[in-house]
Structures are given as C-alpha cells and as structure tokens.
Amino acid sequence: MKRFDNASLKHLNSFAVEAHARRLFVLESENDFQALQAELKFNPATDLILGGGSNILLTKNIDGAVILNRMTGKRIIEESADTVLLEVSAGENWHDLVLWSLEQGLSGIENLSLIPGCAGAAPMQNIGAYGVELADVLDSVRVLDMTDGNSIDVNHSQCQFGYRHSRFKTVAARYDLITHIRLRLHRNFIPRLTYAGIDKELDSMGIDKPTAKQVSDAVIRIRRRKLPDPSVTxxxxxxxxxxxxxxxxxxxxxxxxxxxxxxxxxxxxxxxxxxxxxxxxxxxxxxxxxxxxxxxxxxxxxxxxxxxxxxxxxxxxxxxxxxxxxxxxxxxxxxxxx
Ligand SMILES: Cc1cc2nc3c(=O)[nH]c(=O)nc-3n(C[C@H](O)[C@H](O)[C@H](O)COP(=O)(O)OP(=O)(O)OC[C@H]3O[C@@H](n4cnc5c(N)ncnc54)[C@H](O)[C@@H]3O)c2cc1C
The missing domain is CATH 3.90.78.10 (UDP-N-acetylenolpyruvoylglucosamine reductase, C-terminal domain)
Incomplete structure (x- = not known):
C-alpha cells in the first residue's frame, strides 16, 4: 500500500481545486485492504474514499485520510446465450470499461460513454446519461464494511436506486467501501436512441441501423461538443x-x-x-x-x-x-x- 503525508489533492479532483489530505493511502491489491484496516480506524467524519474525483467539490483540507481504491480487474462470473454477468473492480476507469465491453460484443452501457471516474463510484449516484442509468444493468455491489472488515454483497433492490441517488449516498452506507460492481450485459444489442438527440447525431453520421459501438461514438461526439473537457477546464x-x-x-x-x-x-x-x-x-x-x-x-x-x-x-x-x-x-x- 502506498502512503503519502500532507498530499495535494489538486490532480485528484476534476475541478482541479487545491486542497490537502493529512494522509493519503493508495490501494492496489487485496493485501492493501487488510493493511489499511490495520493502520486506519476509518472515520467518515474526517476520512474520504475517492475514485476519480469527478463528482466532488473540495472546499477545505481533509483532516484525516483520503483512500484511493485503485484495484483493477474484470472477470466473467456467468454467461448464457443472451447475457454475461461481469464483475468489475472498483478502481477500473468507467469509460475504458464501456469501450472494453463493446470490444467483447457486449452492450448495455454504451449510452454511458465518456462519463469520467471509476467503476466503483458509478453506483453512488446511479450514473445516468442519454436515457440509461447504471441501475438498468447493475446486478449487485460488493462492499467492504470499514467497521469490521467484512465484505457483503448488496443486491439491486438493496441499492435503493433513484434519480442520481442510491443507498450509498445515505448515512446507512457511510462505512462502506465499494470494492466491486457486477453488471449484467447483453450479447444482443437493444438500441436506446430516443433521448437527447442520439438518433439525430447518428443521422448526421449517415447511420441508419447503428451498432452499440456506433451509439457509443454518437454519445462521445455529442458530449465532446456539449461539455467542457475536465482535463482542460x-x-x-x-x-x-x-x-x-x-x-x-x-x-x-x-x-x-x-x-x-x-x-x-x-x-x-x-x-x-x-x-x-x-x-x-x-x-x-x-x-x-x-x-x-x-x-x-x-x-x-x-x-x-x-x-x-x-x-x-x-x-x-x-x-x-x-x-x-x-x-x-x-x-x-x-x-x-x-
Ligand atoms: C465532464 C463530466 C461529465 C459528467 N457527466 C456525467 C453524466 O453524464 N452522468 C452522471 O451520472 N455523472 C456525470 N459526471 C459525474 C461523475 O463523472 C460521476 O458521478 C462518476 O461516477 C464519479 O466517479 P469518480 O470515480 O470520479 O467519483 P468521485 O468523485 O471520486 O467520488 C464521488 C463519490 O463517490 C464516493 N466514492 C468513490 N469511490 C468509492 C468507493 N470505491 N467506495 C465508496 N465510495 C466511493 C466518494 O466518496 C464521493 O462521495 C460527470 C463529471 C464530469 C467531470
């Protein structure tokens, strides 16, 4: 486990505002989770779990510790003729995961292309865009309870998904560190094109019957036009x-x-x-x-x-x-x- 004292968080939040954390821990393996438990008595009032920092605003220094979960990995848990149940480690980059799933011939998250951040943060606010939400494909979330170090699976209904909301935003989940998410992706592509001009964009690309990859491309084109790039602004x-x-x-x-x-x-x-x-x-x-x-x-x-x-x-x-x-x-x- 990597450790830093008085670490700058400027490059770890997409607003690129300056703030410091008294301690910073970077988790990259299963062993790191155990090492963290031994070293830190997690206190949600002063400590912060951080993914890509693209959905936070830091207005002050963090008195306690910042925990970066950078554990990566993907594995197929179950597959049938129609669907695949995929387990993704929380540290995976969300957009890379979307592109990877498309390369495997899997669909379901193409409308969620180019959303910054880590897979582990996606259930937090039930990320959504262009008529699709994470809740549409999420099977379950694995969390590490920072009070006792036990891992538990939280199923779809326990996640209490709503519009930009989930259980993970509530007090009940303040000691939960998300370690994995499980997604049910499809082998047969069902396009969802009704929202916010995706069909118009595809028209302008000269595409009539799009593949999932082409829907992703259309979403990326719209987003690049409409939203400022956080790496620049x-x-x-x-x-x-x-x-x-x-x-x-x-x-x-x-x-x-x-x-x-x-x-x-x-x-x-x-x-x-x-x-x-x-x-x-x-x-x-x-x-x-x-x-x-x-x-x-x-x-x-x-x-x-x-x-x-x-x-x-x-x-x-x-x-x-x-x-x-x-x-x-x-x-x-x-x-x-x-
Ligand atoms: C340009 C831009 C476009 C965006 N577009 C969209 C969009 O279309 N739709 C949308 O829904 N969002 C959008 N977002 C917001 C953001 O990208 C998402 O909410 C994303 O899921 C945040 O991921 P992150 O890893 O950066 O989370 P962070 O900002 O690091 O964390 C967000 C919250 O999740 C918690 N958290 C993070 N990881 C874990 C973990 N492993 N365990 C427990 N808690 C954790 C943090 O404590 C924090 O409360 C956009 C952001 C930007 C900058």
Whole structure:
C-alpha cells in the first residue's frame, strides 16, 4: 500500500481545486485492504474514499485520510446465450470499461460513454446519461464494511436506486467501501436512441441501423461538443440535479413558463430542466471571481484557472438563491461537497 503525508489533492479532483489530505493511502491489491484496516480506524467524519474525483467539490483540507481504491480487474462470473454477468473492480476507469465491453460484443452501457471516474463510484449516484442509468444493468455491489472488515454483497433492490441517488449516498452506507460492481450485459444489442438527440447525431453520421459501438461514438461526439473537457477546464459535469416536482406543480409552472422543458416521470411527478432555469436567470457564461457557469452548458460550473472550492460553492449558492427567488424551486447539488 502506498502512503503519502500532507498530499495535494489538486490532480485528484476534476475541478482541479487545491486542497490537502493529512494522509493519503493508495490501494492496489487485496493485501492493501487488510493493511489499511490495520493502520486506519476509518472515520467518515474526517476520512474520504475517492475514485476519480469527478463528482466532488473540495472546499477545505481533509483532516484525516483520503483512500484511493485503485484495484483493477474484470472477470466473467456467468454467461448464457443472451447475457454475461461481469464483475468489475472498483478502481477500473468507467469509460475504458464501456469501450472494453463493446470490444467483447457486449452492450448495455454504451449510452454511458465518456462519463469520467471509476467503476466503483458509478453506483453512488446511479450514473445516468442519454436515457440509461447504471441501475438498468447493475446486478449487485460488493462492499467492504470499514467497521469490521467484512465484505457483503448488496443486491439491486438493496441499492435503493433513484434519480442520481442510491443507498450509498445515505448515512446507512457511510462505512462502506465499494470494492466491486457486477453488471449484467447483453450479447444482443437493444438500441436506446430516443433521448437527447442520439438518433439525430447518428443521422448526421449517415447511420441508419447503428451498432452499440456506433451509439457509443454518437454519445462521445455529442458530449465532446456539449461539455467542457475536465482535463482542460476544471469542472464536475452537471453541478445541479434536475428538480423533480409533483405533476400539478409542473402543470402550474408550464402554464406560467410555456417554454420550460418538463419530462413526465412515474407517480405523477415530473423532472424540470435545471439548465433552462439557470439560463432564464441569466447565469450561462457568467463568472464570479475565478468560478463561472460554462458558456457551453448552463448546468456546468467551471474553474476558470485559480478558483478555490469556496469560490465555486459561492457561485453555486448565488445561482440557487436566484432560482429560488424567481421560480420558488430549491436546486439540489449533484457532486459531494466537502
Ligand atoms: C465532464 C463530466 C461529465 C459528467 N457527466 C456525467 C453524466 O453524464 N452522468 C452522471 O451520472 N455523472 C456525470 N459526471 C459525474 C461523475 O463523472 C460521476 O458521478 C462518476 O461516477 C464519479 O466517479 P469518480 O470515480 O470520479 O467519483 P468521485 O468523485 O471520486 O467520488 C464521488 C463519490 O463517490 C464516493 N466514492 C468513490 N469511490 C468509492 C468507493 N470505491 N467506495 C465508496 N465510495 C466511493 C466518494 O466518496 C464521493 O462521495 C460527470 C463529471 C464530469 C467531470
């Protein structure tokens, strides 16, 4: 196990804000998990488990330890004529996993191409994009309970998946270190093309009956156009969740704001476009100090160079207040704020 004292986290978070961890542990093998248990009494109040750092905002130093799970590996657990049950170690890069699965002739996660981060973090907020969520293919998650070192399997229903939500975001899971995820992938490709212009993109690529790889290519092209690249401009993707309101509230809002995009959901609820709300309040492309709202996408907050986490949070708070004043809607943040 690698250990570092007073480690900079600047290159370990996609906002590229400066913060330090009193101790940093890098786990690369099964033995490292045991070594960590012997050395650290994990305290979720002061210690932090980190994947690729693409869904967190660091506004202060970490007083305790940061644990980087970098254990990699993939193995097929079960296969049939139609599906494959794949076990993936948490340290695998998510996008590399998508590309690898396509090379094996497996589909199911092609719409989730180019989402940064590690496989182990994917269940945390039930990553989703272009009409697909991790929950659609996830079979179970293996976690190490940091209180006693025991490993347990958490099945799909125990994961309590929702929109950008899972059990792993709740207090009940604060001692859980995700070590593996199991995905049920398909040998027969079922395209999901209805969301956010994938079919239009395929049209423009001259493709009529796409393969899973071509859907992945289309998603990558759209994302490269729409989202700032975190390796160039610090960001954490969408900073706010799309607000979910009751059906009656959505109808009232739609009467008042005819252009508001509303996506009906189950149980007479509806998702509203947070990006539209933010644009209406004039924030797109606006800066506050060294933090700004991307001029490519109103949901994305960016570090224009030397932003502190606090500056980015101040901008987020100012946006939240103006949405609350104008639409009486409380925006919720997507990344974990520390
Ligand atoms: C440009 C860009 C685009 C994005 N697009 C999308 C998108 O389309 N859809 C989407 O859903 N997200 C998107 N995201 C957000 C982000 O990529 C995902 O949430 C991703 O799953 C985070 O992975 P990570 O490894 O970077 O997690 P981190 O940021 O390192 O961690 C996120 C949370 O998970 C916890 N965690 C991480 N690993 C473990 C583990 N092994 N065990 C226990 N807890 C753990 C951390 O403590 C933290 O609370 C985007 C981000 C960026 C920068």
């Amino acid at each position: 610090g960001n954490a993707g969408s900073f706010f969740k799309n607000p979910v309101v009751s059906g009656s509230r959505a109808r009232l809002l739609k009467n008042e704001f005819a252009k508001l995009p509303v996506y009906p959901m189950n149980n007479d609820t509806a998702k509203l476009s947070a990006a539209w709300l933010i644009e209406q309040c004039g924030w797109k492309g606006q800066a506050m100090g060294n933090a700004a709202v991307s001029d490519q996408h109103a949901l994305v907050l960016i570090n224009t160079g030397k932003a502190t986490g606090r500056e980015i949070l101040d901008l987020a708070d100012a946006i939240g207040e103006s949405i609350k004043r104008r639409f009486d809607i409380q925006l919720q943040t997507e990344p974990q704020i520390l």
